Amino acid sequence: MKRILVTGASGFVGGHLRLALRAAFPEARLIATSHGEAVPGWDEVVSLDLLDPSSCAPAVERAAPDGIVHLAALAAVGESFKDPLRTWRANLFGTLALAEAVRERAGGALFVHASSAEVYGLSFQDGQPLAEDAPLRPTNPYAASKAAADIAIGEMSLRGLRGVRMRPFNHTGAGQADAFVVAAFARQAALIAAGRQEPVLRVGALERWRDFLDVADVCAGYVAALQAGDRLEPGAVFNLATGHPKRVGDILTDLLRLAGVAPRVEADEGRMRPTDVLRTQGDASAAARVLGWAPQVPWERTLATTLNDWKERIG
Template sequence: MRTALITGITGQDGLYLTEFLLAKGYAVHGLVSPRGEATGELDGLVEESHLHRGDLTDLASLMRTLRRCEPDEVYNLGALSSVSYSFDNAHETSSVTGMGALNLLEAVRLHTESDPGRIRVYQASSSEMFGKAQAAVQDERTLLWPRSPYGVAKVFAHYMTINYRESYGMHASTGILFNHESPRRGPEFVTRKISQGVARIHAGLQDHLTLGNIDVERDWGFAGDYVEAMWLMLQQDLPDDYVVATGRSHSIRDFLDLAFGHVGIEDWTPYVRQDKRFMRPAEVDRVVGDASKAERVLGWRPTVDFSQLVAMMVEHDLSIV
């Protein structure tokens, strides 16, 4: 039986990855912050004995966790992933998202010094690294130009992973994941804010949504598809870097069209307000990824398209309200 350690196991991607690995017959361990992460959705997935108290900012706790679970694979999904939060808390975001990745890499390096490739490492990189995109479609060779403290921290973690791979012979891969959503997405993210808002408006529980810039375009996929790409990267003989994306961009207006349309509201403009408080100081106007390398090398392709994703999220929130 293979063993995996997941940081950020209680987040959207961590939950989907846990389900995926358990179905593959893995023993799954998770790193849970001593600050107290909610583990409710993990009930029935991972036994309490497989959760370890630790923190990406604490190298000693990472070393201790590696000794306890002796993983074959480590998936670093842990981060402070809210872009808006990163503008107000740049230092904390840099510490957890950037330096946290370095701490994990160093812990694995020290733990496997005599056999550097024994533990395979996945680092969750992000399309936010492209920021002010320098190409119409972004791939693994596109220049990185982050436009938020979160994006900058992810660039640091990304290049540090490559550096450890090249310097120490570690089997460390990065997945440059474009926006990926699901019913498990946190309510602080715009997609879930919309799906929840539409469900509540439909049920008569609220009368409007307040959003920021609704003209930005993103490459949106389904998180359940994207965790398979993470796993496939660690099954390769050689580590590498891969863009994971659908190859199509849509605006928030498009998301609103589909979400409101799903409940029979064709004109959503009376229900949506814009507020500068929800706009970024430095905006990322449009990103769209080229995942042809992932398709060619990993055999990976997304299975859920944009309209299916929006319908899935709205249906979930309708069932809640």
């Protein structure tokens, strides 16, 4: 890889991926997309906005990549319920425009698409770890838009796109927005510990089990896909998961212990999803077998890193 383009470079995963790419491809030019926001630390920046599909082709032409990691998306599930059409426009139609531009104007470039385990949705009700051949049965607009894009990348890989679809399960770490559960817990715990929030912590559903990863392990999966690109089948799909789900309420308990606080915990209806599944669990044996990937970061370290990050962010 000589030129690697990353969409969504300014987002939570993007900053972590930049560091992983620097380590794995020290000679490569790392190119970020931006639609006006700052993206420090990258070698080049090109303008791209998924809500403006016409921006995709010029961005690809300017970047001239031989590898692409497509992270950019409207990813907050709660927000997707509020404006489903905007979510579909970015996550499906923006992705289609970008992938088509890569297929037509960057022939041979490897397109690593960051899909999501959310695409499995109601298939998790079987209570078994899901492999990549599980039916896609999304339960919210975000997941539906990602499932549609996932399927589209698979189809386009039959027409010349060198697509690889990665389906990471829940992941967290430093820099994540508090629209996501672990970061939301960590932010409130840090504020309470600093005396800047009353000792009441507001939560959504605690009786949920989720297969959580550290963001660094997810980035390692994307890097492994880039490194293995020449021997992957076009349209290949890989889960990134631990296979060991954690109860959300237990995650909260552990974060409060690390923060040294014991607030009152109150349910907040605004944090509940209209549709949800009780338990998610992934089978990542394909990633282990083909990519040599396995999660490495201990969960306690992930929690401590996330909490310390919020302590720094709130000052």
